[in-house]
Amino acid sequence: MGSTDHRSHAKGPLTLAFDIGGSHLKAGVLSPAGEMITERVRIVTPKPAKPEAVVEGLLSLADQLKQFDRITIGFPGVVRRGTVFTAPNLGNKLWNGFKLGAVIGDKLGKPVRILNDASVQGLGVIEGRGTECVITMGTGMGFAHFLDGRLAPHLELSQHPFKGGKDYDEYVGERALEKIGRKRWNKRVAKIIGVLETVVMYDALYIGGGNSRLIDLPLPANVRTVSNEAGITGGVRAWDQRMDHLFEAPPAAFAVAAEHTH
Structure with a gap:
């Protein structure tokens, strides 16, 4: 090659x-x-x-x-x-x-x-219209925010306390998934989707990262999972x-x- x-x-x-x-x-x-x-x-x-x-x-x-x-x-x-x-x-x-x-x-x-x-993952999937957000589910949880295709200043949301003293990384990261199992982890992902909808009021939310394939819950019409390859193709x-x-x-x-x- x-x-x-x-x-x-x-x-x-x-x-x-x-x-x-x-x-x-x-x-x-x-x-x-x-x-x-x-x-x-x-x-x-x-x-x-x-x-x-x-x-x-x-x-x-x-x-x-x-x-x-x-x-x-x-x-x-x-x-x-x-x-x-x-x-x-x-x-x-x-x-x-x-x-x-x-x-x-x-x-x-x-x-x-x-x-x-x-x-970078967001650049690989956004349509460039309105308010678009990206979260990535992997070792931790990544976050990016775009307005009409323009990248907003980076917000390290993963390090913000979310619930019970846990930050987002600890709440839905790889270690949490291994500890609580896929079913409970999906419930946590659903909570985060709801919080972001309230806080950001996104027009579209894209969920990527290696663990996005494990999401097994009904998603709103403006929320969808995307290929993990976008982390490269957005380059x-x-x-x-x-x-x-x-x-x-x-x-x-x-x-x-x-x-x-x-």
């Missing part, structure tokens, strides 16, 4: 899209239209998921895919302009301040854009002009304040 010439599939830049998860690292190469033109490759996320180990894993995936012009990374935490600030399901302290974009860009010699993983839209402002350098005063904060 690594030696295959992808250029015959489309004219324009090819995007190598990484999806970093608590259980697996995944990757694929996308055409300019967002179509997967390679098989999706994946490896188990290193344990412990130290930045250096994850970078090594990403490079091994890139080596299998070979030809690409730019890179998108979906990361499970707060990322701003290529720098990671939180990584709840990988190990916060190890990742805080890690310049993942610069490291991968330097290693592979290509431009890099990084967004929260739920945001092309990260390069749309409407996303440019997310990657521009901040004002100097803000940058200095951010350095002191973190």
Whole structure:
């Protein structure tokens, strides 16, 4: 697969899209239209998921895919302009301040854009009209919010206390599913859908992530599950002009304040 010439599939830049998860690292190469033109490759996320180990894993995936012009990374935490600030399901302290974009860009010699993983998944499924939300069910619960196709500032909803002292990650994440079983877990998912409807008043809600396939409950007409592959295929839209402002350098005063904060 690594030696295959992808250029015959489309004219324009090819995007190598990484999806970093608590259980697996995944990757694929996308055409300019967002179509997967390679098989999706994946490896188990290193344990412990130290930045250096994850970078090594990403490079091994890139080596299998070979030809690409730019890179998108979906990361499970707060990322701003290529720098990671939180990584709840990988190990916060190890990742805080890690310049993942610069490291991968330097290693592979290509431009890099990084967004929260739920945001990338959302870019792969939204229709671009009205208020659309995405939640991902995996190791934890990811969240992204869009208005008329424009990504809203990231809200790390997964870390917000939800019920009984548990945050959303603890309430419907992988560990909760294993502990309480599929039936009770589905009831919890239904509660979260209801809460988001009240708080966000979304026009559409998309549910992705590896555990979305386990959802077995009647969903409202404006709520649907989506393929987990969207966590990769959304990587092309990260390069749309409407996303440019997310990657521009901040004002100097803000940058200095951010350095002191973190």
